[in-house]
Amino acid sequence: xxxxxxxxxxxxxxxxxxxxxxxxxxxxxxxxxxxxxxxxxxxxxxxxxxxxxxxxxxxxxxxxxxxxxxxxxxxxxxxxxxxxxxxxxxxxxxxxxxxxxxxxxxxxxxxxxxxxxxxxxxxxxxxxxxxxxxxxxxxxxxxxxxxxxxxxxxxxxxxxxxxxxxx
Numbered sequence: 001x002x003x004x005x006x007x008x009x010x011x012x013x014x015x016x017x018x019x020x021x022x023x024x025x026x027x028x029x030x031x032x033x034x035x036x037x038x039x040x041x042x043x044x045x046x047x048x049x050x051x052x053x054x055x056x057x058x059x060x061x062x063x064x065x066x067x068x069x070x071x072x073x074x075x076x077x078x079x080x081x082x083x084x085x086x087x088x089x090x091x092x093x094x095x096x097x098x099x100x101x102x103x104x105x106x107x108x109x110x111x112x113x114x115x116x117x118x119x120x121x122x123x124x125x126x127x128x129x130x131x132x133x134x135x136x137x138x139x140x141x142x143x144x145x146x147x148x149x150x151x152x153x154x155x156x157x158x159x160x161x162x163x164x165x166x167x
Contacts, residue, residue, distance in 0.1 A: 006126050007061055009117050013133070014054040016113065020106075021047040027103060033096045039147050040103070043140055050133055057129060067125035100148040107144055110137035 024044035031037045057067045114134035118127050 001065070002062060003065060003123070006121050006123055007058065009121055009126065010054055010058045010061065013117060013130070014051055014058065017047050017051040017054060020110070021051060023106065024103070027099050031096050031099050036096045036100060036147065036151070039143065043103070043144070046136065046140065050136065067123070067129055069125060069129060097148070097151050100144060100151060103144045104141070104148055107137065107141045111141065
């Protein structure tokens with residue numbers, strides 16, 4: 001018998017990840033700063049990977065009524081190399097700051113969302129899956145906050161350097 005409650009939770013989470021994928025895809029198209037664009041593309045790809053994991057686990061739940069968790073996330077050190085480009089150039093700071101603030105605001109709700117799903121399920125395998133995705137979303141939030149802070153500091157430095165009253 002198919003576990004309909006957890007199937008519904010997984011499908012909800014899959015739709016959630018698809019929504020985040022589309023959001024980051026659209027935001028990446030708007031950002032001018034190459035580093036900001038790379039950060040959003042990285043997040044877009046991570047959300048797509050989360051969606052794929054959930055899709056595979058839904059298939060397993062339907063076919064064998066359990067989650068195998070074989071497709072779980074492994075950290076990729078290459079991501080940090082891509083993000084180092086974020087510091088190279090700042091263009092269109094106001095627009096990029098606005099986009100990154102929006103990303104922070106949205107991403108803040110993701111870990112609590114997965115915490116909610118953890119509470120809603122009684123299955124240990126589903127709890128583990130949602131826990132791993134929660135931790136990944138917490139990493140995303142830290143990343144975006146760091147990049148937002150960097151943009152804000154650079155913006156402040158530029159404004160300060162342009163101020164004729166600067167001593």
